[in-house]
Amino acid sequence: xxxxxxxxxxxxxxxxxxxxxxxxxxxxxxxxxxxxxxxxxxxxxxxxxxxxxxxxxxxxxxxxxxxxxxxxxxxxxxxxxxxxxxxxxxxxxxxxxxxxxxxxxxxxxxxxxxxxxxxxxxxxxxx
Amino acid sequence: xxxxxxxxxxxxxxxxxxxxxxxxxxxxxxxxxxxxxxxxxxxxxxxxxxxxxxxxxxxxxxxxxxxxxxxxxxxxxxxxxxxxxxxxxxxxxxxxxxxxxxxxxxxxxxxxxxxxxxxxxxxxxxxxxxxxxxxxxxxxxxxxxxxxxxxxxxxxxxxxxxxxxxxxxxxxxxxxxxxxxxxxxxxxxxxxxxxxxxxxxxxxxxxxxxxxxxxxxxxxxxxxxxxxxxxxxxxxxxxxxxxxxxxxxxxxxxxxxxxxxxxxxxxxxxxxxxxxxxxxxxxxxxxxxxxxxxxxxxxxxxxxxxxxxxxxxxxxxxxxxxxxxxxxxxxxxxxxxxxxxxxxxxxxxxxxxxxxxxxxxxxxxxxxxxxxxxxxxxxxxxxxxxxxxxxxxxxxxxxxxxxxxxxxxxxxxxxxxxxxxxxxxxxxxxxxxxxxxxxxxxxxxxxxxxxxxxxxxxxxxxxxxxxxxxxxxx
Numbered sequence: 001x002x003x004x005x006x007x008x009x010x011x012x013x014x015x016x017x018x019x020x021x022x023x024x025x026x027x028x029x030x031x032x033x034x035x036x037x038x039x040x041x042x043x044x045x046x047x048x049x050x051x052x053x054x055x056x057x058x059x060x061x062x063x064x065x066x067x068x069x070x071x072x073x074x075x076x077x078x079x080x081x082x083x084x085x086x087x088x089x090x091x092x093x094x095x096x097x098x099x100x101x102x103x104x105x106x107x108x109x110x111x112x113x114x115x116x117x118x119x120x121x122x123x124x125x126x127x
Numbered sequence: 128x129x130x131x132x133x134x135x136x137x138x139x140x141x142x143x144x145x146x147x148x149x150x151x152x153x154x155x156x157x158x159x160x161x162x163x164x165x166x167x168x169x170x171x172x173x174x175x176x177x178x179x180x181x182x183x184x185x186x187x188x189x190x191x192x193x194x195x196x197x198x199x200x201x202x203x204x205x206x207x208x209x210x211x212x213x214x215x216x217x218x219x220x221x222x223x224x225x226x227x228x229x230x231x232x233x234x235x236x237x238x239x240x241x242x243x244x245x246x247x248x249x250x251x252x253x254x255x256x257x258x259x260x261x262x263x264x265x266x267x268x269x270x271x272x273x274x275x276x277x278x279x280x281x282x283x284x285x286x287x288x289x290x291x292x293x294x295x296x297x298x299x300x301x302x303x304x305x306x307x308x309x310x311x312x313x314x315x316x317x318x319x320x321x322x323x324x325x326x327x328x329x330x331x332x333x334x335x336x337x338x339x340x341x342x343x344x345x346x347x348x349x350x351x352x353x354x355x356x357x358x359x360x361x362x363x364x365x366x367x368x369x370x371x372x373x374x375x376x377x378x379x380x381x382x383x384x385x386x387x388x389x390x391x392x393x394x395x396x397x398x399x400x401x402x403x404x405x406x407x408x409x410x411x412x413x414x415x416x417x418x419x420x421x422x423x424x425x426x427x428x429x430x431x432x433x434x435x436x437x438x439x440x441x442x443x444x445x446x447x448x449x450x451x452x453x454x455x456x457x458x459x460x461x462x463x464x465x466x467x468x469x470x471x472x473x474x475x476x477x478x479x480x481x482x483x484x485x486x487x488x489x490x491x492x493x494x495x496x497x498x499x500x501x502x503x504x505x506x507x508x509x510x511x512x513x514x515x516x517x518x519x520x521x522x523x524x525x526x527x528x529x530x531x532x533x534x535x536x537x538x539x540x541x542x543x544x545x546x547x548x549x550x551x552x553x554x555x556x557x558x559x560x561x562x563x564x565x566x567x568x569x570x571x572x573x574x575x576x577x578x579x580x581x582x583x584x585x586x587x588x589x590x591x592x593x594x595x596x597x598x599x600x601x
Binding site: 007008009010028030032055057082083084085088089091092095096098099101102103 | 179182215217218219221222223224226227228229232233234235255256257258259261474477478481500503559561
């Protein structure tokens with residue numbers, strides 16, 4: 001869905017971390033406006049895993065598995081983000097499991113992308 | 128007509144005795160669905176019905192009958208409501224992919240200010256300091272508005288349903304009957320159409336429910352009470368200066384008044400009063416209170432003529448809000464007590480849409496899969512009655528009122544504080560959490576012991592905080 005500029009949520013400045021890898025998370029986020037980059041630390045380096053835009057969400061893994069944040073998410077330019085509380089979200093899913101359809105669809109897309117990347121990497125290794 | 132199974136029964140329908148098996152009535156490709164009423168409940172139902180149907184490769188025709196024109200200000204588009212989209216609903220809609228645009232949200236609210244007689248105002252901020260409550264106008268704006276700067280909330284939801292594929296028909300449905308076991312509507316201008324499923328989303332503030340009497344259902348409308356809502360034009364700058372991005376809640380011990388709040392919008396401030404027999408005298412008494420006066424510019428006086436209404440709100444849900452091929456969503460079915468009516472419309476509409484697409488459209492299907500969502504709201508409303516009873520008690524009893532204010536002030540001073548009472552009040556006033564959750568949190572030993580201490584400490588003349596000035600006042 002194409003999203004118009006929203007009056008709700010919180011603004012983050014360019015480069016500002018919205019979540020940090022290793023932090024304990026109790027919420028997920030929906031991007032209302034702008035873009036974020038998802039970066040995972042690997043030793044000294046950081047690897048950019050994805051760039052997410054309006055209408056996309058992040059931080060959902062910590063909501064479901066209660067583990068620490070698996071990556072750092074930073075604002076790419078000014079970005080407006082809505083925080084979705086874990087309790088609010090899970091309570092609502094327990095009442096209406098269909099709320100999870102959209103999340104599952106997005107996560108399926110991410111797994112598909114990862115599979116493609118993995119296939120590409122394995123192909124390169126064989127060469 | 129593409130329909131899985133035609134209902135083999137007489138014209139008379141009763142929800143209590145469905146004459147068909149649950150699985151025999153289902154929507155199929157080409158099924159026609161009528162939604163009577165295009166407010167939030169009707170729009171949410173249409174939107175999610177089409178969304179879920181698309182996922183299931185089901186092609187439906189959805190006609191929404193709504194005579195209101197949401198581009199016209201005043202009564203022509205107003206659905207008479209305080210215009211708050213609760214924190215929980217804003218979050219859930221975001222996860223559903225529905226973002227409320229700046230052109231609709233007149234103000235994002237991030238805090239509330241608690242006003243009590245004789246105490247300083249306490250500004251209570253959410254830990255996240257994030258705008259997650261939307262202040263909107265349901266219609267295009269109050270009567271007498273000179274310039275329409277924001278779009279109607281109801282109009283925006285209707286646009287979403289149209290984008291999903293619904294047809295909006297600007298006609299009033301004046302009669303509903305059965306035709307060969309299917310619901311049939313007749314509009315004011317004589318148009319007659321039969322459908323496979325009828326969703327009634329007509330609220331409780333029009334005479335539209337009378338149109339359904341011809342169906343002979345077991346349905347009984349909800350019990351209602353009246354509230355009072357008015358809109359005052361202050362101008363954007365004055366609203367910003369005097370009310371900010373906070374909802375102002377007043378715990379006054381005024382006869383007949385149960386709850387009162389000022390909600391800042393764009394150029395307007397909305398006054399919501401809940402109580403018994405609210406009349407002009409009570410409104411004037413409320414507006415004259417010093418704590419209320421401080422929320423307005425010093426020289427402000429309520430104009431002689433301003434947009435106001437006394438809409439009905441539910442205090443007890445409808446009986447049997449479903450039958451074969453018929454379901455009642457939103458206020459005309461079951462809603463939340465006093466708060467978050469739009470959130471309740473979303474819940475019941477979504478439950479009805481999920482049931483219609485995945486389970487079926489017989490009374491049995493609705494009873495098994497839609498009714499539990501309504502019952503959950505109804506059961507929570509019973510707990511809500513206790514919560515509001517306790518709130519009224521706090522309003523009436525000076526020491527308890529002062530203890531609550533003292534406790535909340537103390538919580539707001541400490542960044543690391545758990546802010547238990549602040550959270551309880553926030554959710555009570557904004558309708559952001561189930562009442563059972565609010566009651567459980569308010570009964571926490573830490574809350575009760577801290578409240579008891581603050582009540583006692585508030586009675587002692589030399590306690591540190593009792594000598595403080597207004598540190599959190601706005």
